[in-house]
Amino acid sequence: MDETDIHRQRPQITGNAGLNYAAWQLSRRGWHVMPTIRNARGTLSKETGRSVS
Numbered sequence: 001m002d003e004t005d006i007h008r009q010r011p012q013i014t015g016n017a018g019l020n021y022a023a024w025q026l027s028r029r030g031w032h033v034m035p036t037i038r039n040a041r042g043t044l045s046k047e048t049g050r051s052v053s
Helices: 003-028
Strands: 031-035 045-050
Touching: 003 031
Parallel strands: none
Antiparallel strands: 031 045
16 A cells, blocks of 8 residues: 555545444434445434434
């Protein structure tokens, strides 16, 4: 992997880390979160609401 590949992937890695962090925080608060696949139209994740306990 050369220098240009690393610079090209950095924004994607940052975005994935942010998405996973947001999903983790929502999960901690009782939400069920499922990140969508890459290049999907619409929202980046789907929240299904609070779990019933």
